[in-house]
Amino acid sequence: MAVTPPTDAELNTMIRARLASLGIDLDQLPAGTTADPVTGSPGRDSVLASLRSFVRSSVTNLASFQMPAPAGSDPAHAAALSQQPAPMLYPSISTEWRR
Amino acid sequence: MTHLPMTSSPTALDAGEADQSVKAVNRRAFLMQTAAITAAAAAGAAAFPAAASASSWSGKAPKFGSDAYVKPRPEAIADPTELTVAEAAWMIKNGKLKPVDLVEAYLARITAYDSVYQAFNTVLGAEALAAAKAVARKKPTSPLHGIPLAIKDNYWTKGVRTTANSYLFQDFVPPYDATAVARLKSAGAIVIGKTQMGPLATTRATTPDGRITTVNAWTPNNASTDPGGSSTGTATSVASRMAASGTGTQTGGSITAPSNAQNLTGLKPTMGRVSLAGIIPLSYTRDHPGPLARDAKDAAIMLTAMAGEDSADPRTQGLPPLPDLVAAATPSFSKGRCRTRKKIRVGVLPGYASNTTRQAFLSTLDGIDNISLVDVPLPDQWDLLTGNDFNNVRLPERSEPFMPYLRSDLRGFGVSVTGWLQGALLGANEFITGQRAKLLLLERVLDQVFAKCDVVVQTSPVPFDILGLPEIGFPIGFSAAGVPIGTILGGAPYEEDTLLSVVGAYQAVTDWHWKRPADPAVPAATARALKTTDDRGRLSADDVLDQMQ
Numbered sequence: 179m180a181v182t183p184p185t186d187a188e189l190n191t192m193i194r195a196r197l198a199s200l201g202i203d204l205d206q207l208p209a210g211t212t213a214d215p216v217t218g219s220p221g222r223d224s225v226l227a228s229l230r231s232f233v234r235s236s237v238t239n240l241a242s243f244q245m246p247a248p249a250g251s252d253p254a255h256a257a258a259l260s261q262q263p264a265p266m267l268y269p270s271i272s273t274e275w276r277r
Numbered sequence: 278m279t280h281l282p283m284t285s286s287p288t289a290l291d292a293g294e295a296d297q298s299v300k301a302v303n304r305r306a307f308l309m310q311t312a313a314i315t316a317a318a319a320a321g322a323a324a325f326p327a328a329a330s331a332s333s334w335s336g337k338a339p340k341f342g343s344d345a346y347v348k349p350r351p352e353a354i355a356d357p358t359e360l361t362v363a364e365a366a367w368m369i370k371n372g373k374l375k376p377v378d379l380v381e382a383y384l385a386r387i388t389a390y391d392s393v394y395q396a397f398n399t400v401l402g403a404e405a406l407a408a409a410k411a412v413a414r415k416k417p418t419s420p421l422h423g424i425p426l427a428i429k430d431n432y433w434t435k436g437v438r439t440t441a442n443s444y445l446f447q448d449f450v451p452p453y454d455a456t457a458v459a460r461l462k463s464a465g466a467i468v469i470g471k472t473q474m475g476p477l478a479t480t481r482a483t484t485p486d487g488r489i490t491t492v493n494a495w496t497p498n499n500a501s502t503d504p505g506g507s508s509t510g511t512a513t514s515v516a517s518r519m520a521a522s523g524t525g526t527q528t529g530g531s532i533t534a535p536s537n538a539q540n541l542t543g544l545k546p547t548m549g550r551v552s553l554a555g556i557i558p559l560s561y562t563r564d565h566p567g568p569l570a571r572d573a574k575d576a577a578i579m580l581t582a583m584a585g586e587d588s589a590d591p592r593t594q595g596l597p598p599l600p601d602l603v604a605a606a607t608p609s610f611s612k613g614r615c616r617t618r619k620k621i622r623v624g625v626l627p628g629y630a631s632n633t634t635r636q637a638f639l640s641t642l643d644g645i646d647n648i649s650l651v652d653v654p655l656p657d658q659w660d661l662l663t664g665n666d667f668n669n670v671r672l673p674e675r676s677e678p679f680m681p682y683l684r685s686d687l688r689g690f691g692v693s694v695t696g697w698l699q700g701a702l703l704g705a706n707e708f709i710t711g712q713r714a715k716l717l718l719l720e721r722v723l724d725q726v727f728a729k730c731d732v733v734v735q736t737s738p739v740p741f742d743i744l745g746l747p748e749i750g751f752p753i754g755f756s757a758a759g760v761p762i763g764t765i766l767g768g769a770p771y772e773e774d775t776l777l778s779v780v781g782a783y784q785a786v787t788d789w790h791w792k793r794p795a796d797p798a799v800p801a802a803t804a805r806a807l808k809t810t811d812d813r814g815r816l817s818a819d820d821v822l823d824q825m826q
Contacts, residue, residue, distance in 0.1 A: 216688075217689070217691045243714065266716040
């Protein structure tokens, strides 16, 4: 069943709640869409709009990416995906100990 | 450090508002302080206090062969700032140039022109002169002996303010040198100043509130010309001959892009070649320290000094030994023909040869003995795996170490704050998917590209930044408007020597890298103000999102 995409209001609530759970209060930024004249920091409404766009694009697209099934496994079986290669923070460095 | 006078304590404000007020005053003071430093730099070296030079790193100094010393071109001898590092090293080693004279020559250019360029945010005039006198008492053992360098302001420098051009670090004075700085100093190099950069290394150099500071040395009167970011100040200082060479960091193109923009040779090494200890992070799997230099040989000298194991950074440990980079950057000649020391296949990606400058570049490469061109494909899902979404996997790496600041001082990030908030929003699942995708991409690059070639042309620095693979940016021509055009080659892991071999040979048969920008006219008002008063434009938070590394 397709998931209904979140509305702007739902995303605003999610974004604020996620940040608040980390201890980040968006209200530190100026209200509205006007940047802080001293620091250039954007207004919180501008930031929220940008963050909504980020969630709808990068977060969603990364979450939907499916790694290919490992060679020799049946891609029709989701279980095969549990045998994906381990993630690598430093792929170039890993070549030295994966020779 | 700037303090808010007690008499201005705003009793009518609540605690949060009062806190913002204190920060606002400190930020205005930071901008004024930065301007004052620039002004003092132009006024003369004696305005700067000497700083201690000890560091936490105490390894062995690198060894260099005779290839690192080059007899100067006749036209370069009259002006020491025209000498490459290798040429200046030859002069110093042979007693024909004193380090003090070299430092003074560079300081004179800083005094004359940095009011226009605004490449430095701190000039260490007195310290550099003292260091030059100190090294002059020692026998040269390195081509960097007595060579003045520009250091990007995200590298810790003991006793010297290190701001990363951010409000968050406006008062930070490191207790020790970054390992890379310590290594350069141990090789005899002299830090002549700290350079302007994009706030926290995100964009071209601006003030933390987004106002453009540093210009491209080739178009000093046109701030709209991209100088390359975020190692802008280093690039401008080296291109304008206010430093012999310098350091940068690359997370999304910030060594190769400013090198391409300002006719320099910039070398981003494989991840782990150079220690990141003592460098203010942007994205810890993607930050690569490296040199911006005048040519391939200087880049080789700089990287040889900067690279090596460091107990303070495990990413540097257990790697293949550093090859002789200087020898690699030194082509040989046989019967008048230039040749690389080994056979090298240069991979050409589809669509690369899209203009006459690149076509001419490839044609020149093809004429060098031992170099051959070979068409290579784009790896499967290249656009997806190197595109914006997968590039954004880096963002939690910048938010996580800055959590205390995100909780207490969002405005302290200035125009750059949104990227840090994006990082805090990306979930752990997506982050791990991104790490898996990096390995998938690397395997495809190794299997589908490097199975057919040894180095490969790049149309963007980002893919190899994602993978931690080495890249070199270098000049291949000029636009009709006289602005440099560069290109980028990428290499397999730890193949910096192969990259340098290609570029060293290319530069032996071309002269783009010898061209220098004209000195800027300094308006009297600017000279009096010691800093240009022109409005050079301002980046908004949205601009930063579009341009950030």
